[in-house]
Amino acid sequence: MQMNIPPRSRIRLTRKGRAALIGLGAVVAGTAVAVPLLTVGREKEARPTSLVIPEGWRASQVFAAVDRALELTPGTAKRAVPNAHLKLPGDAEGNPEGYLYPATYPLTEKSRPEQLLKSMVDTANRKFNGAPIAAGAQRNAMNLYQAITIASIVQAEASTKADMGMVARVVFNRLERGMPLQMDSTINYALGRTTLKTTLSDTRIESPYNSYQRMGLPPTPIDNPGEAAMRAAINPVPGNWLYFVTVKPGDTRFSADYAEHQRNVAEFNANQRTAVPSPTR
Incomplete structure (x- = not known):
């Protein structure tokens, strides 16, 4: 998110800082x-x-x-x-x-x-396998494993439980439009790390979990989601959002307009430059 990526690769769906x-x-x-x-x-x-x-x-x-x-x-x-x-x-x-x-x-x-x-x-x-989850997956035209995979992305990306339904909606909207998910959390999973900083080089790694380069869902879940993330995955809130970025803790902004998203990303980058470095994990 700290760099100028060509239009297709530059679309960022930034995850929360999950360090805390x-x-x-x-x-x-x-x-x-x-x-x-x-x-x-x-x-x-x-x-x-x-x-x-x-x-x-x-x-x-x-x-x-x-x-x-x-x-x-x-x-x-x-x-x-x-x-x-x-x-x-x-x-x-x-x-x-x-x-x-x-x-x-x-x-x-x-x-x-x-x-x-x-x-x-x-x-x-x-x-x-109970009725609410299994039926919810079927209602959204996906099997249970796909629902769990989406829930794992929601778990990794959402800053708060309140954001989970909106993150899930972004995932669904991008899948329905044939857009790559471009989730940094999937790249972090491929690289075995947790970070807020994803470089252009990272987005070019050869991995089935590289959702910048590959279409659709990753081949497996990327973590073990909890109940709230599962509920969000089968009941995404209504909305037309395609992008989101956590500008600062507690301030995640969702948008359908790419230009608006770019402004939000610029604010995120500015905040990162002035933030106190966190300990290396």
Whole structure:
């Protein structure tokens, strides 16, 4: 968003600065899954009794949290996926992204990664396969997996829950018009990062998640959305918006006019130049 991109690539659908929310989620989950320490003269502290998965965490973050909670070698939870016999739709092709439902899961001495991952997916299926969500997806001429994918974008992009329905509408409007989504959140997912700054070089990466270069939805969800994002995905609010940008925290502007959007982007860029740099994540 800080650069002059040719007209087609310059259209920016800027996501929220999720640093605060993600940071909070990490603290909450970190508290729940903190790895016990050995101290001189003391026995090992008790294992945590619950695992908190915040809304919007990616599968990679969930796997890491499971490994920490169960004191396992990093990568163990991810490797456990094939043996967990997860009830995923065929479209997922064995990838649980989008189905590791954000909630609090109890831990016991007998907890294993396969069991935890299965609980998350089973919870997602209970939430998603009920009449409101499944019927809402059908009403919008999409299957459930597509609805979850849209919800994951909404979760990543919306600054507030109040913005979610409008972000969802932008997604639908651009899909209906045959426009690329051009969501920075999908590029961040491809690059395994979270940032407010996306460069022209970033928008040219070769990836099925590059929604600047590829049409339609990404091949999978890009995180694990919560209930509010799912509701927004199946009930987008009415509107003709095609663009949005979070000019500053609490001020996300939606527009149907590209010239208006450019002015909003210019204001965002000005704010970024004067903002206090945030710690590197």
